[in-house]
Amino acid sequence: MILFQQPWFLLSLLALGFLFWLYLRQPRRRKQIVSQVFLYLRARKEILTRFHRLRFFRNMIFFLQCLVVLLLGTAGALPLTGFYPLLGYRAVLVLDSSLSMMTQDVEPNRWEQARERARQLGRNLLADGGEVALWELNQDPHLVLDFTLEANDLDRALNELAPTFSACTPAELLLERLDRWAGERMLTVFLLSDMAFEIPPAIRISHLALRPQPVGTPCGNLAIVGAGWQLDRLWLKVANYTDQPRTVRLQVGENTSVLNLEAEEIGSLEFQQTRTASLLPISLMEEDELPWDNRLDLTVPLPPRVLLISSSPFLESALEAAGNNVVTIGPEDYRSEISADLIVFEDFLPSSLPARPMLVIHPPMNNSFFAWTETATLVIPQARTDPLLRFVDLSQMRFLRVPMLDPPAGLAPIVLGGETDILWKGFLNNQKIALLAPDLSSSSWPLEPTFPVFLANVVRWLMGDDLLHSTNDAESGILIEPFSPSYQGRGTPWGLYGIDRADGLSLYTVAQPNEQESNLQILADVEQFGIRSAPPDLLRPITVAFLITALIVFALEEVLRKRYG
């Protein structure tokens, strides 16, 4: 089977149809007016015997034309068939047994997948008459099975293989091993690995489409394992999987921070970060053995859009000071269709509550949700411990008039006031609601510094998880979900990759598929490619052969055309 590097070039073979059309259109006999025919009659016997010969050569010319088009089209498509002799073909299967191969992002795990791939690949090679050897690549690379012709030997060796899963990178060891094999001709190395290490620059990569998965493997590794937003603060979690304390520098946008981590510690960092950029690059400025998890791009969430239905200038100022995008309207302008992330009502409530988080301040007397008839005076607040009251001190605060509300059961009081409670929070119709009862115009609280802090806490709580874009912990071996690494979405994540060395030694990697369903495709690729390969950046011998043949055929066609018309 012939594969092509530029299969679209085969479209040029459509010219064959054009040639055939021309051939069919060609009249069998052309009319020719001559002055006499009797001399032709004299030579007719000879001419008639030439007829079949002429027809043959004309068809031969057509055939040669088709052959030229076929050869040129095929050569242009860069055929990838290998002319390497199958008999005596030698291959080394190298199984990566570093610790990252234990990762279970594929079932059962990467190691088992690699072992199965090695088994199938080895069977294909042996079926084609080749020789196969098996190496295990870890901290101590060693020969598992010497060159063999028997598939049973390979199966037995693979079954009995008990990897040590050493916590080290196989990159340098691989390079060292390859250097030993470099002198051997016609030797192909198949590396079955998750490629969770950087390819050494000594290996010239010609078909680089590598997309190794950031596995956070504890293999002398530093990794960003968690991140998130809380209002205008960015927090990061950085893991030190090494057995030594490390000082880690982090670059966040244009800022740089330093974090001291003990051995195998996961530390946190917080940054004050304005949400002006949509994409924020974050990178660890330390070298380690797994660079793929040292960088991530964080999508910066936009500030919450707050719809304020109020006439109080204090509220608008306090919400804007907390970094919110505030739109203030009067009660008469309120429509339920107005889009917002959360709504703040003061002295007003619509007939139906919107399906959004909301803060209700001093609801009107005649509302149908938080009805009240009496007003308590001079209320002294008694705050409970709650995130809404973080950094908010109400001990010296007094409220002159507080309506006596009877909120629904979904709301729980968090600031008590004796005769009546002051602040509630909870869920109503599956929406978060904070209810603040006092009339702010009869209190000095809006003039206090704690008021904007309180509002910021309320907004943070109301927006809830929408502001948090990560879980708090990211364990080793688990993909960091909330991030969009810059290399995501480009290229093929896993597959059969060719790595060619300048000295003629070929290195192939069969990496694990990221998703289970693509595993079938990888299987097909392996079986399709088999042991066939081609020097990737040279004009292939078969292409050259096709081109030369096409030229010869073209010259022959010209000779025939001149001779036989």
Next chain:
Amino acid sequence: MPLSTEPFPGFSEALLRRLARFRFRLRPGLPGRGVGEHLVRKGGASVEFSDFRTYSYGDDFRLVDWNSFARLDRLFVKVFRDEEGFVLHLLLDRSRSMDWGKPNKWQFAKRLAAALGYVALSAFNWVTVQALPDSFFLKERRGRGMIPMFFQFLERMPPGGSLDLSAALEEYARTHVQPGLLVMLTDALTPRGVETGIKRLLARGHQVVFLHILAPEEINPSTLGDLELEEVEWRDRLEVSLDSFAARTYRYTVQNWRRELEGFCLTHQVPYFLLPTDQTVEDVLLKRLVGVLLG
């Protein structure tokens, strides 16, 4: 109808002046007709001295060479050549096969006939033109004054018709008893050949000259492939397949056919000239015919 005073198309004044100096080389014994500018061997009254002979009784004393008598003491009389005219028969094949080829054979033949007729008329000889097939005929004319009319006759003569050349020559031999110099301008592309007709003409005492006019494409065809040939004259059709080998075979066939004609002419002392039309008429006249037909 006023006669054209213009020279024949394509003839320059220089060429005509040069042609006027030529005379036809005639076979000895070809019967003449009337007085002309053609010198014959027999004794005559021209100023062209020919020979001496012994005086006989009754000879004109004015012809006695008295210088010889003084030296030899014997009477000799001077004999002078006679100047006669002759008839030039131009047999012009105008069949459709002649109107073919590049350059066109018919135009080539007309120009060659015009040049030969001009030579004859310039020397006060008789010229008659017979087109074959015989729809066009120019009676015997003589003298330079007939040249414009002769040119106009040729110029207006169109090609056309089908021709059995041998039968036409026999007919011509039967109807034209006055022997003379007969020049055939034809491609001779007739399946029945021309030999019988030429024999008839020779039997009538004509001095026959065969100018064989062929187009280069007829000698060496360049169009190859599967062809359906249609003859321009008889509308015969023939399907052939011409490759380079078949074309070579055809060339051999043409060569053999031409050699047969040439051999026949050589046997019967008929000058034969193969004239491909890619030559110019001037070259034919001044290089091929001079020394053989013209002198």
